[in-house]
Amino acid sequence: MSSVSHQTRILVLRGGAIGDFIVTLPALQKLRACWPEAHIELVGYPYVAELAQAAGLVDRIESLDRAGIAKFFAARPLFTPEQCDYLRSFHFVVSYLHDPDEVVRQNLMAAGARQVLYGSPLITTGHAIEALLKPLETFALYAEGAEHPRLRLDDQRLGWGRDWLAARGLKAPVLAVHPGSGSPRKNWPVENFIALICQLPRGVTPLLILGEADDALAAPLARELPKVPVLTGCKLVEVAAVLAHCAAYLGNDSGITHLAAALGLPVVALFGPSNPAHWAPRGLRVRVIQAPDGKTAEISLAEVVAAVFQTLESRGVERVH
Incomplete structure (x- = not known):
């Protein structure tokens, strides 16, 4: 289990459609259960990401279209001081963006991210839920049986x-x-x-x-x-x-x-x-x-x-x- 304090700041990057997002919920559930007091920020599509915020799994949502994420797919991009400060403010980043050549990961690290965990959105073996939970094994957070998304509304x-x-x-x-x-x-x-x-x-x-x-x-x-x-x-x-x-x-x-x-x-x-x-x-x-x-x-x-x-x-x- 991670020794990071209760003041942990976590950034999750997730695109995809409704179903793609919902099968990511167990990963968000694990993060919230492990760090209940953490600030968890999600960069994605607000129309679906609102579900996670409504369920108390994330604290803030930023639009994938407005967050300057496109820059991270480019070779040797230039980052503003504000972007670097933003990334440095998080203890770790979990990225589910398509990144077969690790360009996004390398750019995130170059811009100041302390640690980047990567989960491929392309599922070829096993269920998508287990595949998307895989990056969290870094913190000894493992899938327990057949994990499933749970949404509770206020x-x-x-x-x-x-x-x-x-x-x-x-x-x-x-x-x-x-x-x-x-x-x-x-x-x-x-x-x-x-x-x-x-x-x-x-x-x-x-x-x-x-x-x-x-x-x-x-x-x-x-x-x-x-x-x-x-x-x-x-x-x-x-x-x-x-x-x-x-x-x-x-x-x-x-x-x-x-x-x-x-x-x-x-x-x-x-x-x-x-x-x-x-x-x-x-x-x-x-x-x-x-x-x-x-x-x-x-x-x-x-x-x-x-x-x-x-x-x-x-x-x-x-x-x-």
């Missing part, structure tokens, strides 16, 4: 989610469904999601979640499911606040699926071309259905319906139509 944010549902008359139990992802290849056919929602037991309230990448899905969903409420256009922390009140979740291999698992929801995750051994969401109650030959469209409707019904039954929902 009462104010939970209240916002409760009010959002109440304002739309949505009553428990709510099944959250995100039919999109960052790639059409990962998506189960939208008509299957529609068919599944139409088969839900009486009393279960479906809630669709749509993001910026899901525009192509909005029209068929609105046409076939005009009465099903849609959560869209919200901040990620607001999506989390609503999800926290849902009974269960169904989705593709996406960042929102990782988010639902991190919130502790029972999750049914549909995987196609991605390898779940590397990227499956981790949580207390996660069920992964993998497509034959990596083709998401080949996952049968009957298999997913059965999995969702079993998940709902585990939450006390009777199979009544």
Whole structure:
């Protein structure tokens, strides 16, 4: 265990999309557990990094786009005195930036960083969570079993989610469904999601979640499911606040699926071309259905319906139509 004092200042550099960030949460959890009084600063994308701040894992967020990080990828860059003072103020830096030639690491050290720990964001063996925990072994912080992200929101944010549902008359139990992802290849056919929602037991309230990448899905969903409420256009922390009140979740291999698992929801995750051994969401109650030959469209409707019904039954929902 490190002998660094409770006044430790730690800098974490992390880019990537929602899912990439959420599988990094166990590393942040380890840092916070080891140094509960430390100042932990995160340079990343604020829209997703806010999740870690909301959970008390980091104290300050700086945008990756505004932090001058691009300079660290250049050969022999010139650093301002302010940048050098900033880096020197941290006891160590944990970088998850893509850095195959160690240019970023060398530049961080040259600019004044005392110690730089590097974790590659490219996952080729094992689960992403264990790979991203690897740099912390320097401080004898090891993965303990199947580590998983844990997000806990404060009462104010939970209240916002409760009010959002109440304002739309949505009553428990709510099944959250995100039919999109960052790639059409990962998506189960939208008509299957529609068919599944139409088969839900009486009393279960479906809630669709749509993001910026899901525009192509909005029209068929609105046409076939005009009465099903849609959560869209919200901040990620607001999506989390609503999800926290849902009974269960169904989705593709996406960042929102990782988010639902991190919130502790029972999750049914549909995987196609991605390898779940590397990227499956981790949580207390996660069920992964993998497509034959990596083709998401080949996952049968009957298999997913059965999995969702079993998940709902585990939450006390009777199979009544």
